[in-house]
Amino acid sequence: MVKTKDSILKDYQNNIAAQEARISALKKKLNNISFSRLGLFVAEILILAAIINMGFHPILTGLLVIPFVLFLILVKKQSAVQVELTYAGQLLWVYQNEVNQILTGKNGYNSGVQYEDELHPYASDLDIYGPGSLYAFSNRCKTERGMNLLAENLGKPNDKDTILARQEAIKELTGHIDQTFHFRAELQSHQPEHLRTIQRKLVHDLPEQLRFTxxxxxxxxxxxxxxxxxxxxxxxxxxxxxxxxxxxxxxxxxxxxxxxxxxxxxxxxxxxxxxxxxxxxxxxxxxxxxxxxxxSPYIRNLFxxxxxxxxxxxxxxxxxxxxxxxxxxxxxxxxxxxxxxxxxxxxxxxxxxxxxxxxxxxxxxxxxRVTAFEELISCATLAYNQPEWTYPELEDDFHLQVFGLGHPLIPQSVRVLNDFQLMEKPTVDIVTGSNMAGKSTFLRTVGINMVLAFAGTPVCANKMSVSIFHLLSYMRIKDSLNDQTSTFKAELNRLKMILDAISNASNSLVLIDEMLRGTNSRDKFLGSKVFIEKLIEQKTPALFATHDLQLSEMIADYPKQVRNYHFDIQINEGEMNFDYKLKYGPCTTFNAALLLKEIGLTLN
Known part of the structure; x- marks a missing residue:
């Protein structure tokens, strides 16, 4: 029986209640042990006082040993109960974290901020690392190497065999999900550098220290x-x-x-x-x-x-x-x-x-092996918490078809799903539309789900079949005072990176959002047009979001290489409504005039 998200949340909440009850019982047990130890200490004093007052007596001397032995037994028992209490607290944190993740999107594990890289082919544009990212959403690793493995699998596509093997491994671990919570609880008290410390001591320090033998x-x-x-x-x-x-x-x-x-x-x-x-x-x-x-062979190979x-x-x-x-x-x-x-x-x-x-x-x-399990458990927890997601089918030849595709980082209650597919041969798909209508989000939705697919995890879609692409993005271009780089120069650097990459990787897919913002409108149009023509020449598929309607007219010159899509708005009595649904053809409705009017500017 497939669980729903509500039933999964309820299970977590029940586990939290059970752990809270257990913690309460263990604390009560510790208090009882403490009082018993105090009682035995008092008994020992009283017996000792009786011996002093009454003189040596074999029975009293024998009785003197009993509280002492019982005291030692209670000390050992108290230590064991304290270990249980600590573990119960760690397991409680694990369950509470899952509830927080489902209800608020907040995850107590590392967000992957250390992996942020503006020069990465797609990570910055697709929100792969850092606060509010895919990494922050999915990470359940505590060790440095586990976190590095997860970052690596989200940072580049695996080959088809590896993806299929990881899918099987993640499915198998999802079937052991209850045990994985205990696995994570055991690691909860560890710091990320602990394994590195052990490795240094075991591999380097200990042989040197033992050389004297x-x-x-x-x-x-x-x-x-x-x-x-x-x-x-x-x-x-x-x-x-x-x-x-x-x-x-x-x-x-x-x-x-x-x-x-x-x-x-x-x-x-x-x-x-x-x-x-x-x-x-x-x-x-x-x-x-x-x-x-x-x-699963993938897990067995870890052994x-x-x-x-x-x-x-x-x-x-x-x-x-x-x-x-x-x-x-x-x-x-x-x-x-x-x-x-x-x-x-x-x-x-x-x-x-x-x-x-x-x-x-x-x-x-x-x-x-522990670190490899950590990374797989992160993916398995993601799969378990999102029962409506599906594992993508992998194709050998150029292919992308999705039904009910949504952005994984947008809450399910407000997430809008779209269908999309590529033609049998590469095309540049120009996406036009109003401000805030959903162009940028759609490009990121396609890209981030491909990242999930290539990591071997389920994707936020009803169905997805895809071949393996080398993703390249151009969305959030920033200037840099430290590097004395203007926005336009930063854009040119990014374009050069993309051009170099597509000449080396035949399976590239380019995602571009509003190209050449840092120059005038005429050069922006001409630069965008010539870049699209270069993509057509290289037979590189692309999703190209723009406000420039002139670019949509390129379909007249390239009817088989260019397609037009758009996101529009509905205006009722001066009010804007967005449905965030992808539609075929160029956009005909824009909202700039209404947005300007809201801040006191009127277009004649």
């Missing part, structure tokens, strides 16, 4: 010392005498050996354990990616370096055990004993060497 004699000695210590200790217990003195010298030698290497050991412990703890926090989401029997034997999540757990063992040094008494008789810190360093040699590469592959 390369001495063969040290490796051998650390390996045999536990057995030697146990034999010597057992012998001292049985025979006593001088063996105790030998055991003392043995411990003193280990103390000296540990002290000599203490600088290196501290570098390993304090330099890497933070990264190891970060790495451990990724093990849960890595395990989920391993546990699902994925069907190309899948380990033989231990799964990556298990490898990370092994690392966690090593770090946990290393933490024994934090207890002065326990750490001192272990180092004196077992060279514990050095042994943990040796364990890290072995772990790094075996598992560093597959673990980095697992972390890379």
């Amino acid at each position: 390369d001495k063969p004699w040290l490796k051998f000695y650390v390996k045999i010392v536990p057995y030697f210590s146990m034999v010597l200790f057992a012998a001292a217990l049985i025979f006593g005498g001088v063996l105790w003195q030998i055991l003392g010298l043995f411990a003193a030698f280990h103390a000296g050996l540990t002290f000599l290497n203490l600088h290196h050991i501290n570098k390993v412990y304090y330099g890497f354990t933070g990264g190891a703890n970060l790495l451990t926090s990724f093990s849960g989401i890595i395990k989920w990616t391993e546990d699902v029997a994925w069907n 190309a370096e899948k380990e033989e034997g231990l799964a990556v999540s298990a490898q990370i757990k092994q690392l966690a055990k090593i770090i946990q063992a290393f933490d024994a040094r934090l207890n002065v008494i326990l750490g001192g004993f272990l180092n004196l008789f077992f060279l514990w810190d050095l042994k943990c360093c040796m364990y890290l060497v072995k772990w790094h040699n075996q598992y560093a590469k597959p673990v980095m592959g697992g972390l890379t």
